[in-house]
Amino acid sequence: MNLLADKKIKRSQEPMASAATPDLDPGSQTAEAADRYMSRGSGPVARARTQVAAGLKPAAGLPDLKPMFEVQDLNLYYSKFQALKHINLTIPAHQVTAFIGPSGCGKSTLLRCFNRMNDLLEEVRIDGRILMDGRDLRGPQTDVVELRTKVGMVFQQPNPFPMSIFDNVAYGLRCQGIKDRVYLRQVVETSLKKAALYDEVKDELDKNATKLSGGQQQRLCIARAIALQPQVILMDEPTSALDPIATLKIEELMNDLKKEYTIVIVTHSMQQAARISDKTAFFLLGEVVEFDDTVTMFNNPSDKRTEDYISGRFG
Numbered sequence: 001m002n003l004l005a006d007k008k009i010k011r012s013q014e015p016m017a018s019a020a021t022p023d024l025d026p027g028s029q030t031a032e033a034a035d036r037y038m039s040r041g042s043g044p045v046a047r048a049r050t051q052v053a054a055g056l057k058p059a060a061g062l063p064d065l066k067p068m069f070e071v072q073d074l075n076l077y078y079s080k081f082q083a084l085k086h087i088n089l090t091i092p093a094h095q096v097t098a099f100i101g102p103s104g105c106g107k108s109t110l111l112r113c114f115n116r117m118n119d120l121l122e123e124v125r126i127d128g129r130i131l132m133d134g135r136d137l138r139g140p141q142t143d144v145v146e147l148r149t150k151v152g153m154v155f156q157q158p159n160p161f162p163m164s165i166f167d168n169v170a171y172g173l174r175c176q177g178i179k180d181r182v183y184l185r186q187v188v189e190t191s192l193k194k195a196a197l198y199d200e201v202k203d204e205l206d207k208n209a210t211k212l213s214g215g216q217q218q219r220l221c222i223a224r225a226i227a228l229q230p231q232v233i234l235m236d237e238p239t240s241a242l243d244p245i246a247t248l249k250i251e252e253l254m255n256d257l258k259k260e261y262t263i264v265i266v267t268h269s270m271q272q273a274a275r276i277s278d279k280t281a282f283f284l285l286g287e288v289v290e291f292d293d294t295v296t297m298f299n300n301p302s303d304k305r306t307e308d309y310i311s312g313r314f315g
């Protein structure tokens with residue numbers, strides 16, 4: 001048992017225990033909202049709200065961050081089925097943005113638009129625009145291979161290649177023609193450190209990656225994405241196949257990673273969205289019903305459907 005992780009898990013439970021005395025300005029809107037929601041129950045969502053209301057992610061005082069993606073009236077069709085309807089939202093750089101919503105509402109579909117993965121499907125038709133750093137992602141000047149280097153992706157199931165840990169992380173660089181062993185070694189080491197895996201694997205970089213635990217494999221996949229020096233890391237339910245300790249490690253990692261990268265994560269866990277994200281978008285039937293600071297979304301949702309979903313009344 002990793003004692004540090006164990007300790008952190010216990011610490012992460014403390015806000016639940018001390019929910020009655022959140023450290024808040026009693027006159028603030030957040031404090032009132034916290035009181036209102038705390039009186040509604042003690043389930044996981046109530047606890048997540050308490051954590052948010054307890055000031056873990058203050059909305060006030062956030063710097064005015066520059067946009068990484070600006071989605072403008074985006075519609076996406078799989079043949080005749082419209083999976084995304086008039087999506088408008090701006091993903092800020094160096095923040096964690098969470099997509100939540102019931103199954104089949106278009107979260108992964110929108111995520112895949114950010115690195116044009118949907119281009120691989122013939123039946124997909126898209127209109128509207130996504131700007132990245134102000135440039136049209138789907139414009140003729142966008143090189144898709146370069147885009148997928150800039151916008152890395154981590155999937156629900158860890159998918160290490162059946163080769164060594166070292167070769168997994170070096171894979172993308174080798175594909176770019178880089179052979180310098182010293183340079184590769186440096187990047188592999190740095191990427192594994194940033195993915196908080198290095199200490200666990202530094203003596204066995206030649207070990208086959210498929211022999212790592214699920215949580216280690218997922219951090220390896222994050223290291224593989226980091227090795228290409230992306231600007232953005234997309235994560236589609238990256239912890240849903242992991243146990244709570246591995247999940248916690250990945251969540252802690254995200255807080256560090258956002259200093260260097262922009263993170264967009266799909267999650268079915270409201271607690272996770274509340275713990276790790278700065279912004280949350282709530283999807284329903286192909287629409288973004290609400291998009292706001294996570295604090296606001298969980299404490300004071302503006303749409304009844306958001307309120308119903310995060311209260312567990314549907315979905």
Ligand SMILES: Nc1ncnc2c1ncn2[C@@H]1O[C@H](COP(=O)(O)OP(=O)(O)OP(=O)(O)O)[C@@H](O)[C@H]1O
Nearest residue numbers: 078081083101102103104105106107108109110121
């Ligand atoms: N390749 C595809 N061809 C046709 N329809 C698709 C395809 N991929 C997704 N869809 C449909 O588009 C809608 C949105 O799917 P998507 O995978 O984006 O949902 P999601 O919100 O990520 O769901 P989940 O939470 O279950 O992962 C669903 O109705 C789904 O059936």
Ligand SMILES: [Mg+2]
Nearest residue numbers: 107108109266
């Ligand atoms: Mg999905």
